[in-house]
Amino acid sequence: MLPEKLKSELTAQIARVDHPREMAIDVINALQDHYGYFSDEALAQAADLLGMSPLELDELATFYTFIYREPVGKHVIHVCDSLICWMEGDENLVAHLCDRLGIQMGGTTADGLFTLLPVCCIGYCDRAPAILVDRQVHGPLTIDALDRLIDTLRENHS
Amino acid sequence: MPTLKIDNREINVPAGTKVIEAAERLGIMIPRFCFHPALGSVGACRVCAVAFTEGPVKGIQMSCMIDAQDGMVVSTTDAEAVDFRRHVIEFLMLNHPHDCPVCDEGGHCLLQDLTVAGGHGLRRYRGLKRTHINQDLGPLVQHEMNRCIQCYRCSRYYQEFTGYRDLGVMGIGSRVYFGRSAPGMLESPFAGNLIDICPTGVYTDKPSRYIGRRWDYQRQPSLCIHCSLGCNLTASARYRQVVRHEARPNLEVNGHFICDRGRYGYAYASIADRPRQAMAAGTPGPIVDILAGAREAIQQTVEKHGPGSVAVVVSPRSSLETLAVVKEACGQHGWTGPAAAHTNRQALNRNTAVSCLRPELAVSLAADTEAHDVLVIGADPLNEAPMLALSLRQVQRRGGHVIVIDPRGVQLPFDFDHWAVHPSAMGAILQALIQEIGGHRATAPDTPATFDITKLARRLNASPRPVVVCGTDILTPHEIALAGDLARALRRTHKVAGLFYTLAGANAFAAALLHDQPVSTEAVLDRIEDGGVRLLVAVEQDLWREFPDRKRLQAALKRLDHLVVLDYVDSPLNREAGHFIPTQPLYESGGHWINQEGRLQAASPVMAGGEPIEITGGSDHPPRVFDRRIPGDEPLAAWRAVAALAGEDEADPAPQLKTALADFHPAVNLSTPEATGQRIDLEAIAHDLVESGPAPEPAEDDAPADAVVLLLVDWTFGTEPLSAMAPALTRMEAAPVARLHPDEIARLGLAEGRPVTVSLNGNRLTVPVQADPRMAAGVMAVPRHHLLEWQVFGETRVIVKRSQLKAESE
Ligand code: SF4
Ligand code: SF4
Ligand code: FES
Numbered sequence: 011m012l013p014e015k016l017k018s019e020l021t022a023q024i025a026r027v028d029h030p031r032e033m034a035i036d037v038i039n040a041l042q043d044h045y046g047y048f049s050d051e052a053l054a055q056a057a058d059l060l061g062m063s064p065l066e067l068d069e070l071a072t073f074y075t076f077i078y079r080e081p082v083g084k085h086v087i088h089v090c091d092s093l094i095c096w097m098e099g100d101e102n103l104v105a106h107l108c109d110r111l112g113i114q115m116g117g118t119t120a121d122g123l124f125t126l127l128p129v130c131c132i133g134y135c136d137r138a139p140a141i142l143v144d145r146q147v148h149g150p151l152t153i154d155a156l157d158r159l160i161d162t163l164r165e166n167h168s
Numbered sequence: 169m170p171t172l173k174i175d176n177r178e179i180n181v182p183a184g185t186k187v188i189e190a191a192e193r194l195g196i197m198i199p200r201f202c203f204h205p206a207l208g209s210v211g212a213c214r215v216c217a218v219a220f221t222e223g224p225v226k227g228i229q230m231s232c233m234i235d236a237q238d239g240m241v242v243s244t245t246d247a248e249a250v251d252f253r254r255h256v257i258e259f260l261m262l263n264h265p266h267d268c269p270v271c272d273e274g275g276h277c278l279l280q281d282l283t284v285a286g287g288h289g290l291r292r293y294r295g296l297k298r299t300h301i302n303q304d305l306g307p308l309v310q311h312e313m314n315r316c317i318q319c320y321r322c323s324r325y326y327q328e329f330t331g332y333r334d335l336g337v338m339g340i341g342s343r344v345y346f347g348r349s350a351p352g353m354l355e356s357p358f359a360g361n362l363i364d365i366c367p368t369g370v371y372t373d374k375p376s377r378y379i380g381r382r383w384d385y386q387r388q389p390s391l392c393i394h395c396s397l398g399c400n401l402t403a404s405a406r407y408r409q410v411v412r413h414e415a416r417p418n419l420e421v422n423g424h425f426i427c428d429r430g431r432y433g434y435a436y437a438s439i440a441d442r443p444r445q446a447m448a449a450g451t452p453g454p455i456v457d458i459l460a461g462a463r464e465a466i467q468q469t470v471e472k473h474g475p476g477s478v479a480v481v482v483s484p485r486s487s488l489e490t491l492a493v494v495k496e497a498c499g500q501h502g503w504t505g506p507a508a509a510h511t512n513r514q515a516l517n518r519n520t521a522v523s524c525l526r527p528e529l530a531v532s533l534a535a536d537t538e539a540h541d542v543l544v545i546g547a548d549p550l551n552e553a554p555m556l557a558l559s560l561r562q563v564q565r566r567g568g569h570v571i572v573i574d575p576r577g578v579q580l581p582f583d584f585d586h587w588a589v590h591p592s593a594m595g596a597i598l599q600a601l602i603q604e605i606g607g608h609r610a611t612a613p614d615t616p617a618t619f620d621i622t623k624l625a626r627r628l629n630a631s632p633r634p635v636v637v638c639g640t641d642i643l644t645p646h647e648i649a650l651a652g653d654l655a656r657a658l659r660r661t662h663k664v665a666g667l668f669y670t671l672a673g674a675n676a677f678a679a680a681l682l683h684d685q686p687v688s689t690e691a692v693l694d695r696i697e698d699g700g701v702r703l704l705v706a707v708e709q710d711l712w713r714e715f716p717d718r719k720r721l722q723a724a725l726k727r728l729d730h731l732v733v734l735d736y737v738d739s740p741l742n743r744e745a746g747h748f749i750p751t752q753p754l755y756e757s758g759g760h761w762i763n764q765e766g767r768l769q770a771a772s773p774v775m776a777g778g779e780p781i782e783i784t785g786g787s788d789h790p791p792r793v794f795d796r797r798i799p800g801d802e803p804l805a806a807w808r809a810v811a812a813l814a815g816e817d818e819a820d821p822a823p824q825l826k827t828a829l830a831d832f833h834p835a836v837n838l839s840t841p842e843a844t845g846q847r848i849d850l851e852a853i854a855h856d857l858v859e860s861g862p863a864p865e866p867a868e869d870d871a872p873a874d875a876v877v878l879l880l881v882d883w884t885f886g887t888e889p890l891s892a893m894a895p896a897l898t899r900m901e902a903a904p905v906a907r908l909h910p911d912e913i914a915r916l917g918l919a920e921g922r923p924v925t926v927s928l929n930g931n932r933l934t935v936p937v938q939a940d941p942r943m944a945a946g947v948m949a950v951p952r953h954h955l956l957e958w959q960v961f962g963e964t965r966v967i968v969k970r971s972q973l974k975a976e977s978e
Contacts, residue, residue, distance in 0.1 A: 050350075053349070062333075063333035063334055063349075064334075064349040064350070065333060065334050065335065065336050065338075065348055065349040066333055066336065067349075068338050068349040069336050069337060069338050072338040072339045072340070072343075072345075073338075073339070073340050074340075
């Protein structure tokens with residue numbers, strides 16, 4: 011269930027624009043923040059709020075890397091797999107991350123702490139190889155720096 | 169008009185023509201996946217590459233994206249272009265499964281053709297292919313997403329062209345997925361066209377799965393007879409069973425598409441209980457004997473009671489051949505009829521429309537899409553003539569405007585204005601509009617202020633191309649004539665103003681040409697009741713299902729000395745018949761039909777008749793007995809059977825048909841093959857048949873304040889009698905309900921979801937109530953649903969007093 015407060019806030023925001031669908035991404039983000047991911051329930055609610063069909067929202071949601079249609083871990087690690095990061099050895103980073111976390115690309119650790127996802131270019135080519143964790147960019151990364159980052163994130167939760 | 173050269177041949181095309189289309193005019197078919205004439209260009213697939221060697225554009229370019237221009241020199245065979253296309257195809261085939269042998273598209277697949285034509289014969293890619301999970305899209309369309317080549321035709325067609333929003337494209341990059349957000353029935357009643365439009369086997373025809381390959385089928389150009397628009401289609405049959413309809417492009421009628429009622433409505437022709445055996449009083453016999461018996465019964469009746477004691481009713485769905493022979497027989501012998509409408513109002517409605525359709529006003533379904541402003545009067549396009557809704561959507565997409573004046577909660581797949589007015593107010597509104605269009609200030613009729621007639625008149629007057637669309641189901645002849653007057657009034661201020669009527673029945677236009685003064689079944693029943701008619705011949709007219717008063721019909725049938733029924737559908741009526749003669753549906757007889765705009769069209773016979781092997785073999789191997797005859801081959805084309813009933817002996821009826829067609833009506837000329845496909849000579853139709861003049865005496869129209877008008881209406885699925893027999897469409901039907909405005913439900917003391925019983929003259933109709941805020945006040949709309957015994961009140965438009973409505977507790 012969507013809290014009344016959030017619902018009325020969103021309704022008010024939608025009312026301010028000419029075409030409700032202008033607000034689609036904002037509503038999706040707000041609901042994702044609320045539920046942790048953009049669930050089927052959230053999809054139906056967003057469709058209701060915006061007067062769009064569930065399919066139309068799904069078309070948008072599945073297009074964007076940062077909208078999650080499935081549950082994700084506490085921290086989502088997006089590893090850039092675009093050209094520059096690849097030249098700078100992002101494949102090693104990915105291999106190491108998979109090893110360390112015991113998951114494949116796209117997986118979530120059993121403790122629900124980490125989800126590993128690829129992203130095609132985050133615009134930080136100057137810091138390649140780069141990753142994005144919780145909307146924070148890290149790079150250029152070495153294996154050691156990556157290990158330290160994972161350790162810190164883990165410690166914050168123990 | 170640019171002139172360009174393609175493969176060394178010069179061609180002159182209208183400005184705005186794409187190079188790919190210009191080439192097509194020369195008979196050069198440049199490969200294409202994403203380009204479709206109805207959808208236009210997007211340049212998504214890159215397979216239409218050609219080389220531009222001279223002129224304003226140079227190099228390898230997409231021929232679907234470039235307008236033909238003067239001085240262009242194009243080569244489709246240029247080595248670089250050929251190589252480019254070969255690579256595109258190889259790329260598109262990377263993920264495509266090698267399942268052609270088991271794919272239902274195999275054999276009529278554009279991807280298959282172009283892969284072979286492009287020279288991609290050997291697969292080099294050794295990696296894994298991306299795979300998808302398919303969805304259940306309902307009973308009509310089968311989904312197999314792995315075959316997709318991302319041309320985007322389906323999502324563009326579904327969302328942009330038809331205006332439905334439950335199928336589209338999700339994901340990104342190599343993960344793009346075409347389908348629904350969650351599995352489930354497709355909402356668009358035009359979804360079946362996905363099958364035709366997808367260049368590969370992602371969407372295939374579900375009801376005909378496992379039945380055969382396209383080359384196994386007997387395929388012939390045919391017509392849809394499930395409404396009056398006469399959409400063109402290709403019918404396929406296998407093993408004496410009609411198995412598939414596909415849209416047949418006709419740019420003057422249905423464009424490239426058909427609706428799902430038309431696509432899947434064919435099952436009645438091959439259904440197990442289709443009557444194939446001639447009967448005399450329920451006893452089977454050879455058809456020649458039964459025909460002779462019926463002829464004798466007719467002769468005896470004529471001898472005893474005179475020729476007028478024999479009456480004929482015929483279906484407005486029957487072929488022109490049948491109508492013509494029936495007309496000739498009645499004329500020659502002095503029989504009563506033929507009646508080809510149920511009630512007096514319906515007969516008059518139809519004839520009024522036909523007589524008002526002057527040649528300078530008539531527009532085709534395709535021309536409708538070019539209108540700028542369309543005023544729809546008393547018509548519910550999606551439910552009465554589905555493809556009309558699709559045409560109107562194209563008007564709106566091109567920036568045009570659609571206004572619907574109708575008491576029902578009309579829904580259309582696009583934005584439009586709806587004036588939900590009471591049926592009794594329609595005439596006054598039209599009259600006021602006509603006055604305003606003529607520049608006279610009209611006294612505003614008693615309608616809500618939101619319905620601004622002056623503004624609407626101004627809009628129509630200013631429109632470069634206005635079209636008036638008018639239904640004939642719920643209105644009265646007066647309003648139908650006014651719609652014609654309105655179009656004529658507009659014509660006076662415009663060069664182009666159009667008029668478009670929808671009619672009841674695929675050949676209703678031809679039925680209107682049977683007589684100047686139309687005869688209805690209602691009038692025939694009057695004559696039966698007063699003893700004037702003693703023998704009735706019902707030709708493909710299933711009065712049991714379609715006449716709006718079953719009790720009266722039954723009583724009248726009892727009074728008859730004799731009933732002769734000719735039909736191809738099973739009906740209790742057939743069992744009442746003294747003589748029953750099975751006839752052939754259009755797939756066997758072929759024939760001509762005249763659609764609602766007066767266009768004469770032909771359907772070829774698709775197969776010889778006979779019980780489908782599916783039935784004779786009990787879904788297994790056909791019986792291993794040998795016979796010279798095909799089981800169940802007795803049915804005759806209705807015109808042959810009628811000719812046999814009317815003729816002196818069993819002479820060859822072909823000359824009789826020829827005369828009957830020649831004599832049918834001066835407007836219809838079948839003597840030249842070119843006439844088929846064209847509009848008949850509307851000039852030759854009497855246009856003074858119906859005077860619109862001042863409003864007729866307000867009879868039922870003046871609804872008392874404590875009454876509602878009950879309209880028995882058409883729905884896309886479930887009401888048209890033939891398509892309602894199709895098992896594939898059962899799941900598409902909504903359950904029958906009585907729709908009323910929520911305020912009306914409260915005013916009448918009814919409750920949403922609870923049944924209401926309408927009692928009128930001792931007859932009752934019980935149906936659950938549904939609120940529809942788009943309905944006009946004072947109106948109740950109930951579908952003529954095959955699951956509802958709606959044939960109780962004698963009309964499809966009746967006044968019901970409040971005291972005649974009762975809320976049921978359950
Ligand atoms: S499903 Fe068919 S029509 Fe749709 S994009 Fe794929 S290949 Fe094209
Ligand atoms: S619109 Fe009418 S004629 Fe056309 S396919 Fe549908 S039912 Fe048939
Ligand atoms: S047909 Fe031209 S790009 Fe697809």
